[in-house]
Amino acid sequence: MPTAHINAESTDFAPAVLMPGDPKRAQRIAEQLLDSPKKVTDVRGMLGFTGTYQGQPLSVMGSGMGQPSIGIYANELYKFFGVQRIIRVGTCGGISADVHVGDIVLAAGAHTDSNFNQARIPGIYFSAIASANLLIAAAAAHTNETPLHIGTIVSRDHFYASTPGQNEGLADYGVLGVEMETAALYGIAAQYHTEALTVLTVSDHLFDDTYEMTASERESTFQGALKLAVAAALV
């Protein structure tokens, strides 16, 4: 039955959903990866598709930007559409000096400045962590030359963040990069006893603006990240 934000039937989604932020990227991924992709939802332009990948059912859907947005879609997918795994495929800004533009990051855990997960367990600071099962599957699928990093990221509510010393503090603790959704996704997966993983491509670096990826570098690197995400989705 359709929900407030997803106009699909309850059986329209595969057990695993790849989730980029941009709905148009969701469409491009669906057209590239899936056999017989079918559009299953388009409320507010947030496109979702289901088809098969090497004979296995797989869905792709956009999340929008920020924790409130991915929070709505992840909640409804897990609760009403039988989804068991969501793999976010996106971009992050590099923070650690070990991370470079074009590298791939698997988010083992996500710090945040948001209160999205704050009230989950009375008196407890919730730890937003990836599903080990998916993390191991994605890491095992890494074969290409693109450097892979596994560690913590930060999911920040402000894209244009300006708290003095915050980026330096995060770098000091080895935080790999910044994006805006993963802490909420991991919290919701824990709430529903389901699985989640975030696979990121480093699109820029907060401490080094000298290198920008060309369009073809961006696409080939993204393909590397997508391969790891698919491996996690279909583990």
Ligand SMILES: O=P(O)(O)O[C@H]1O[C@H](CO)[C@@H](O)[C@H]1O
């Ligand atoms: O690469 P995607 O998934 O769009 O996500 C990143 O890009 C957006 C900001 O430009 C934020 O949503 C951030 O998390």
Ligand SMILES: O=c1cc[nH]c(=O)[nH]1
């Ligand atoms: O949230 C994000 C995503 C990519 N790059 C950034 O600097 N921030």
